Amino acid sequence: MTDAPKIKALLFDVFGTVVDWRSGVARDVKAFLSRHALSIDALEFADAWRREYVPAMEEIRSGRRPFVRLDVLHRENLVKVLSSHGITSVPPEEVDELNLTWHQLDPWPDSVEGLARLKRRFMIAPLSNGNIRLMLDMAKRAGLPWDAILGAEVVRAYKPSPSAYTDTVDILGLDRAEVCMVAAHNGDLAAARGCGLKTAFIVRPTEHGPAQTSDLRAEQAWDFLATDLNDLATQLGCAN
Structure with a gap:
């Protein structure tokens, strides 16, 4: 597992990972x-x-x-x-x-609490393909405690284009190894890892409904594997 103290920021996929x-x-x-x-x-x-x-x-x-x-x-x-x-x-x-x-999407049951715990130790922001106003409206309604709104519209690139990840890290003024991408999608994490980011896989087995067949398990040895955002917070040493 990755040494958590080296991580300074967590970037999150949103659709499917944070909201249903x-x-x-x-x-x-x-x-x-x-x-x-x-x-x-x-x-x-x-x-x-x-x-x-x-x-x-x-x-x-x-x-x-x-x-x-x-x-x-x-x-x-x-x-x-x-x-x-x-x-x-x-x-x-x-x-x-x-x-x-x-x-106006609802968060998964663990999302608000998990993000709040992670926020106490790390910078947290979406790295979503959703645009800024969409992310702001969603955060206001759902109570998502982001430190900043980042992602596709900010860097003018859609994931999994490499610049979506690298330019977002540059905005934060961090090294890529100091940033962890959190997602429920193996493809998103593979692209982030290819750009030098750390990775955390969150299992969301019903994102696509009860008959979901994709992203039911980690397809690579990601730096972290968690059942939900509270589990990730615990693994990263964030108090309840």
Whole structure:
């Protein structure tokens, strides 16, 4: 295991690691579908919306499209999913409102307490693909005690592009080995490790629902492996 005293900052993936995006999106989608008398499963709709996430960001990572914030991509993806279900006559302001569901996601039960414990010893900030306003709204609603809001919009790069990690560390004025990336996704951690960051894997076995097949276990020997953020705080010597 890594020597924890050398770590000065923890950077966090947010969607799936700190918050339960699937349940939150489905909650607001269900209300939307009910208002429009649409017999579509809200969880399936949430999953379809999320499936557009990586392809949309890849357009930017590949250089085929200039950087735009995630709110823009989420709205474009929402219109695609609505259209795929034959829903084309929703007023734009209602589409905008539904798009804000990503700003209103609930934390996992351990997240607020775990982050508060970690904050006592380390600098903590999101390194998320979510944009600044999204992260701020989510933090205000959920009580996430970040020291700063960092991530894709700040460095104009989406994970897992190397600059998303290295430029964020540069903003903190730290060496890469002094920063630990915390995520429930092996791919995110592999990219961070490739840039010289320390890594902590948090197991979130129901991020994608009860039939989840991905990221159920650590795929590399990450520096830390924890069942949740409280477990990580304990491993890193943070008091209750």
